[in-house]
Amino acid sequence: xxxxxxxxxxxxxxxxxxxxxxxxxxxxxxxxxxxxxxxxxxxxxxxxxxxxxxxxxxxxxxxxxxxxxxxxxxxxxxxxxxxxxxxxxxxxxxxxxxxxxxxxxxxxxxxxxxxxxxxxxxxxxxxxxxxxxxxxxxxxxxxxxxxxxxxxxxxxxxxxxxxxxxxxxxxxxxxxxxxxxxxxxxxxxxx
Numbered sequence: 001x002x003x004x005x006x007x008x009x010x011x012x013x014x015x016x017x018x019x020x021x022x023x024x025x026x027x028x029x030x031x032x033x034x035x036x037x038x039x040x041x042x043x044x045x046x047x048x049x050x051x052x053x054x055x056x057x058x059x060x061x062x063x064x065x066x067x068x069x070x071x072x073x074x075x076x077x078x079x080x081x082x083x084x085x086x087x088x089x090x091x092x093x094x095x096x097x098x099x100x101x102x103x104x105x106x107x108x109x110x111x112x113x114x115x116x117x118x119x120x121x122x123x124x125x126x127x128x129x130x131x132x133x134x135x136x137x138x139x140x141x142x143x144x145x146x147x148x149x150x151x152x153x154x155x156x157x158x159x160x161x162x163x164x165x166x167x168x169x170x171x172x173x174x175x176x177x178x179x180x181x182x183x184x185x186x187x188x189x190x191x
Contacts, residue, residue, distance in 0.1 A: 035098060035099075035102050038095040038096075038098040038099050038102075039098075039099040039102060039103075041092075041095050041099075042092075042095055042096045042098075042099035042100075043099070045092055045095075045096065058081070061074070061078070061081055062078065062081075065078065
């Protein structure tokens with residue numbers, strides 16, 4: 001006598017998929033393809049071509065059902081035409097909503113990417129501002145053209161005057177001028 005193993009209902013690997021859903025639809029259902037199709041339908045329903053075509057069909061329907069040339073398949077209250085409009089609305093509304101949801105998802109993804117790019121740009125800008133401030137601080141101690149001209153003019157004055165003491169003849173007037181101090185430093189071996 002074969003033993004029957006008890007089937008336990010809690011032994012499913014993927015609880016996010018309803019029981020039996022995979023066997024019904026299988027790999028034949030592509031949600032992305034269905035979404036693209038719904039976007040195409042929603043895009044077509046919003047065109048002037050669709051509205052003109054629908055208006056021509058409705059006018060033709062009403063004319064054919066009110067004149068006596070053909071057999072009236074939908075007399076005056078046009079119940080069949082109302083049913084067709086209701087069916088169209090029942091399918092169009094969810095397809096339009098699906099297309100809008102997909103567009104919202106794309107917009108959300110674009111906004112997130114834009115936010116990331118803005119954050120990176122802000123970080124780069126702050127880094128460059130810090131680097132520029134560091135360069136400015138480093139350049140604050142650099143000799144400028146005006147400083148150099150001022151030092152050269154003082155040096156020239158010292159040379160013309162004969163030294164820091166005005167050429168008083170004590171033998172110290174032939175020294176070198178120390179830049180920035182305005183004082184002469186004696187030559188090595190002269191003293």
